[in-house]
Amino acid sequence: MSSYTSPIREPLVTGHKTYHQITEDLVSPTEKAPNAAWITGFLISVSLLGFGLFCITWTIWHGIGTWNLNRTIGWGWDITNFVWWIGIGHAGTLISAILLLFRQKWRTGVNRAAEAMTIFAVLCAALFPGIHVGRAWVVFYFFPYPNTRGPIWPNFNSPLLWDLFAISTYFTVSLLFWYTGLVPDFATVRDRAKGFRRKIYNFLSFGWTGSAKHWQRWESISLVLAGIATPLVLSVHTIVSFDFATSVIPGWHTTIFPPYFVAGAIFSGFAMVLTLMIITRKILNLQDYITLAHIESMNKVILTTGTIVGVAYLTELFIAWYSGYVYEQFAFFNRALGPYWWSYFGMMFCNVLSPQIFWWKKYRRNIALTFFISIVINIGMWFERFVIIATTLARDYVPSSWSYYSPTWVEIGIFLGTIGLFFTLYLLFTRVAPVVAIAEVKSILKSSGDQYTGPNAIHHGSHDDHSDAHHGHAHDSSTHADDHSHSDSKGSTYMQVVKDDLKKIEGIGPKIAATLNAAGINSFEDLSNSDTNTLQSILDNAEGNFGGNSPESWVVQAKLAFEGKWDELKDLQDRLDGGKY
Amino acid sequence: MTNFEFSGRQRTLLLSGIVLGLVCMGWTWMNDDPLHSRFWSNFLHNSVFFTGIALMAGFFLSASITAWAGWYVTFKRVWESFGLFLIVGLGLMTVIALGNVFHWHHLYHWTDTSILDASVPEKFDSILAGKAGFLNYKWYLGGTVIFVGLWYFIMTRLRALSIKEDEGNDKDFSSHRKMRVWAAAFLPIAGFTSAAMVWQWIMSVDSHWYSTLFAWYTGASWFVSMIALTIMTIMYLKGRGYFQNVTNEHIHDLGKLLFAFSIFWTYLWFSQYMLIWYANVGEETIYFKERWDNYPVLFLGNLAVNFVLPFLVLMRNDTKRKWGSLGFVAAVVFVGHWLDFFLMLKPGILHTAHEAGGGHVGGFAAPGFLEFGTMIGFLCLFLFFAYTMMSRTRLEPSHDPYLEESLHHHV
Numbered sequence: 001m002s003s004y005t006s007p008i009r010e011p012l013v014t015g016h017k018t019y020h021q022i023t024e025d026l027v028s029p030t031e032k033a034p035n036a037a038w039i040t041g042f043l044i045s046v047s048l049l050g051f052g053l054f055c056i057t058w059t060i061w062h063g064i065g066t067w068n069l070n071r072t073i074g075w076g077w078d079i080t081n082f083v084w085w086i087g088i089g090h091a092g093t094l095i096s097a098i099l100l101l102f103r104q105k106w107r108t109g110v111n112r113a114a115e116a117m118t119i120f121a122v123l124c125a126a127l128f129p130g131i132h133v134g135r136a137w138v139v140f141y142f143f144p145y146p147n148t149r150g151p152i153w154p155n156f157n158s159p160l161l162w163d164l165f166a167i168s169t170y171f172t173v174s175l176l177f178w179y180t181g182l183v184p185d186f187a188t189v190r191d192r193a194k195g196f197r198r199k200i201y202n203f204l205s206f207g208w209t210g211s212a213k214h215w216q217r218w219e220s221i222s223l224v225l226a227g228i229a230t231p232l233v234l235s236v237h238t239i240v241s242f243d244f245a246t247s248v249i250p251g252w253h254t255t256i257f258p259p260y261f262v263a264g265a266i267f268s269g270f271a272m273v274l275t276l277m278i279i280t281r282k283i284l285n286l287q288d289y290i291t292l293a294h295i296e297s298m299n300k301v302i303l304t305t306g307t308i309v310g311v312a313y314l315t316e317l318f319i320a321w322y323s324g325y326v327y328e329q330f331a332f333f334n335r336a337l338g339p340y341w342w343s344y345f346g347m348m349f350c351n352v353l354s355p356q357i358f359w360w361k362k363y364r365r366n367i368a369l370t371f372f373i374s375i376v377i378n379i380g381m382w383f384e385r386f387v388i389i390a391t392t393l394a395r396d397y398v399p400s401s402w403s404y405y406s407p408t409w410v411e412i413g414i415f416l417g418t419i420g421l422f423f424t425l426y427l428l429f430t431r432v433a434p435v436v437a438i439a440e441v442k443s444i445l446k447s448s449g450d451q452y453t454g455p456n457a458i459h460h461g462s463h464d465d466h467s468d469a470h471h472g473h474a475h476d477s478s479t480h481a482d483d484h485s486h487s488d489s490k491g492s493t494y495m496q497v498v499k500d501d502l503k504k505i506e507g508i509g510p511k512i513a514a515t516l517n518a519a520g521i522n523s524f525e526d527l528s529n530s531d532t533n534t535l536q537s538i539l540d541n542a543e544g545n546f547g548g549n550s551p552e553s554w555v556v557q558a559k560l561a562f563e564g565k566w567d568e569l570k571d572l573q574d575r576l577d578g579g580k581y
Numbered sequence: 582m583t584n585f586e587f588s589g590r591q592r593t594l595l596l597s598g599i600v601l602g603l604v605c606m607g608w609t610w611m612n613d614d615p616l617h618s619r620f621w622s623n624f625l626h627n628s629v630f631f632t633g634i635a636l637m638a639g640f641f642l643s644a645s646i647t648a649w650a651g652w653y654v655t656f657k658r659v660w661e662s663f664g665l666f667l668i669v670g671l672g673l674m675t676v677i678a679l680g681n682v683f684h685w686h687h688l689y690h691w692t693d694t695s696i697l698d699a700s701v702p703e704k705f706d707s708i709l710a711g712k713a714g715f716l717n718y719k720w721y722l723g724g725t726v727i728f729v730g731l732w733y734f735i736m737t738r739l740r741a742l743s744i745k746e747d748e749g750n751d752k753d754f755s756s757h758r759k760m761r762v763w764a765a766a767f768l769p770i771a772g773f774t775s776a777a778m779v780w781q782w783i784m785s786v787d788s789h790w791y792s793t794l795f796a797w798y799t800g801a802s803w804f805v806s807m808i809a810l811t812i813m814t815i816m817y818l819k820g821r822g823y824f825q826n827v828t829n830e831h832i833h834d835l836g837k838l839l840f841a842f843s844i845f846w847t848y849l850w851f852s853q854y855m856l857i858w859y860a861n862v863g864e865e866t867i868y869f870k871e872r873w874d875n876y877p878v879l880f881l882g883n884l885a886v887n888f889v890l891p892f893l894v895l896m897r898n899d900t901k902r903k904w905g906s907l908g909f910v911a912a913v914v915f916v917g918h919w920l921d922f923f924l925m926l927k928p929g930i931l932h933t934a935h936e937a938g939g940g941h942v943g944g945f946a947a948p949g950f951l952e953f954g955t956m957i958g959f960l961c962l963f964l965f966f967a968y969t970m971m972s973r974t975r976l977e978p979s980h981d982p983y984l985e986e987s988l989h990h991h992v
């Protein structure tokens with residue numbers, strides 16, 4: 001990591017946080033009783049999950065005939081949902097692995113929740129192939145095992161089996177990655193806990209002590225896992241795309257599928273991360289850790305991947321015409337203008353057109369709009385899979401086989417059930433683990449905290465106090481008020497806590513120090529945030545004769561003291577004469 | 582040394598390389614078949630290869646600006662200079678495009694419009710008739726001039742703003758913010774238009790064949806070549822005493838890009854090959870069958886040189902930091918991707934030439950001395966142009982907002 005941060009960069013941790021405050025803010029949600037919003041959300045999620053379980057039982061009890069699949073449409077909502085969930089699962093690994101390799105500091109605000117989301121989404125996805133086999137009790141046919149049907153594993157040349165391996169590898173690595181990140185944070189939770197709770201977290205953190213050796217090993221394994229996870233981000237959805245593209249079905253058999261599916265998966269994953277993080281930051285008051293800068297960066301990823309998907313859609317459409325292959329041409333004609341035209345146009349509108357609004361910085365930083373677009377993209381990416389699957393299968397080579405498909409209540413119920421499962425797990429996660437990675441946010445504080453970089457950094461001495469320093473960063477009207485009250489309260493706590501020996505500043509003696517303390521200037525940081533004129537007027541208005549003392553160098557000195565640059569301070573003081581230049 | 586001085590010796594050396602290229606091209610022309618298939622295919626091969634490298638330099642520079650990257654800034658003038666080569670690329674590709682209009686060459690089967698007449702059934706080619714709306718000289722010429730011109734125009738904007746930053750009057754980063762706008766605009770423009778040009782310039786030499794992945798595959802090949810050439814250029818300039826601030830940390834990151842995108846190229850190669858092999862549709866497999874049957878050494882060598890070698894050599898940390906290993910891989914991979922373009926273009930062109938009664942000359946089964954000589958000529962032209970651009974302003978920028986980050990870069 002570079003030791004220098006360009007002034008053009010925005011801070012990624014706002015509110016002039018100290019390390020202790022970061023711990024306080026991020027661990028406290030796991031220590032308090034849940035609020036009403038959480039309980040309501042949890043009840044709804046569990047109810048949906050319950051209904052989903054009922055529908056799954058119904059399917060297994062009565063058989064797959066309770067779905068509306070027919071002779072050509074062998075895949076309907078089940079595989080649509082499967083691909084949708086797997087796609088959503090991609091953002092976590094992308095954020096934790098690829099963005100780690102790319103040294104993107106903003107990933108620290110969202111990686112923990114995104115990785116959790118990955119694991120829950122993969123669980124939801126894995127459900128569908130499991131029940132789609134119909135006779136779940138012979139699901140072991142998937143696996144290579146000694147059998148009487150020949151020496152070769154019966155399904156080994158099918159991408160569906162490769163899928164099983166790819167997804168289980170991906171799930172394992174994602175889980176390891178997520179858990180490795182959690183270990184030091186569980187230790188932080190443990191250190192604040194008492195009794196049985198302490199024992200549990202001690203167990204979960206593997207007895208982490210925070211020694212240099214532990215950290216060194218932890219950093220090594222994180223990098224190794226990132227290296228392993230990076231090809232997995234590509235491999236999983238590549239193999240999902242093989243499920244379609246290895247066939248000779250027009251509309252499915254096209255070589256662009258692997259990278260296009262990966263781009264689409266990252267796209268949909270980021271949309272779901274945005275949906276979750278916008279709610280989470282609001283409910284858990286994490287606006288200082290998931291800032292508008294984070295949301296803007298994610299919106300840029302959304303715009304990029306949405307446009308890549310757009311290039312792929314148009315490439316497919318164009319090459320279908322270019323190929324001169326009538327069945328391919330018909331498949332695309334049918335997608336756009338056939339009986340499912342609405343899903344094709346929904347897909348184009350939601351995935352390609354709607355993200356284009358993020359070309360404008362104003363909209364990238366608009367939280368309400370971002371939330372709305374993220375939902376639109378979630379829907380659009382579901383449409384994409386529905387278009388690929390159902391639309392294609394509904395128009396076979398032979399017109400006599402043409403059919404139409406709409407889901408039964410059982411299929412809809414199972415889909416709702418996975419949404420319930422996803423949110424149930426996510427809500428539980430917010431109760432037991434810090435949703436923002438404490439250790440990782442602390443690692444970027446010195447380079448990206450707003451007291452060190454950006455317009456509110458303390459070397460900008462024009463601000464009078466802390467609360468004023470927060471005015472700049474929230475442009476969004478809907479959360480402006482929240483950001484404010486939140487930051488203000490933190491700011492004032494902070495000022496009470498820190499008290500430095502101001503006498504270390506050349507030119508300040510015990511009397512002036514007392515005068516400054518009376519004026520609310522207690523720490524080097526406070527002093528460095530003041531400006532010379534204010535200080536002069538404090539001195540002028542104070543009792544006692546400070547006429548010979550000039551505060552002109554104090555702000556500069558205090559800044560060095562606050563940043564711990566004692567050598568530089570000493571050099572400066574050597575050059576100063578009684579605090580004067 | 583803040584400014585690059587393009588010395589007389591370097592000029593002489595590069596000019597002799599260009600002369601060598603011209604001699605090879607002249608030699609090729611004189612010993613060619615009546616269609617001059619070998620001459621024109623070499624001309625197209627190298628024009629496409631180096632124009633694409635220039636495009637990718639501009640593209641990656643834009644991507645870096647858009648992503649707020651800081652590490653590359655101290656050597657960004659290399660990519661700016663590479664990107665400006667697009668104006669030369671525009672000239673070269675326009676020659677090919679005009680060749681379609683005036684039938685100077687017969688590189689593309691679709692330029693023969695007599696096969697589009699349905700009333701002559703023995704000559705009629707229904708597939709090419711279906712594609713005639715796109716595969717015609719108007720699209721080719723218009724796309725080349727407008728799209729490459731647009732890429733070049735955006736590169737000149739980025740370059741001008743970059744030089745303006747050096748004046749140091751940019752306290753509120755206004756030049757940099759303007760660069761972000763141009764850079765962000767360049768990404769989708771390059772993304773959409775480069776695909777169209779790849780279909781025209783390269784994929785349509787196999788005029789019946791198609792693959793949706795082809796444009797991205799070609800782009801990845803260009804990209805790896807661009808990174809390899811960047812590594813070699815920086816190493817050379819450091820050897821001459823320039824770029825003191827470009828450290829092994831930067832070299833290491835360029836090595837990582839070379840490693841990662843070699844794997845990405847392989848991923849796209851495999852995706853395209855595997856899907857076509859698995860589905861086994863004759864119209865599609867013909868592309869690989871042709872190359873497998875008639876070019877087995879190049880076909881497998883392509884993978885060995887462009888995947889196995891960088892994968893095995895650059896996997897370790899230290900080989901990405903040592904000049905010997907990284908420079909060697911960069912040089913081999915650069916030639917490797919040039920061979921990849923050879924393999925994309927020559928079989929299709931040869932087939933077209935055979936149909937037209939030509940093609941009975943060397944330089945198609947494998948690159949000969951004349952092909953390599955021509956390539957050296959184009960490479961020297963590229964470097965001559967790039968060094969000229971580098972010498973026109975400070976070699977290392979002075980006021981880029983990310984400059985300090987780049988100077989303190991540590992992996």
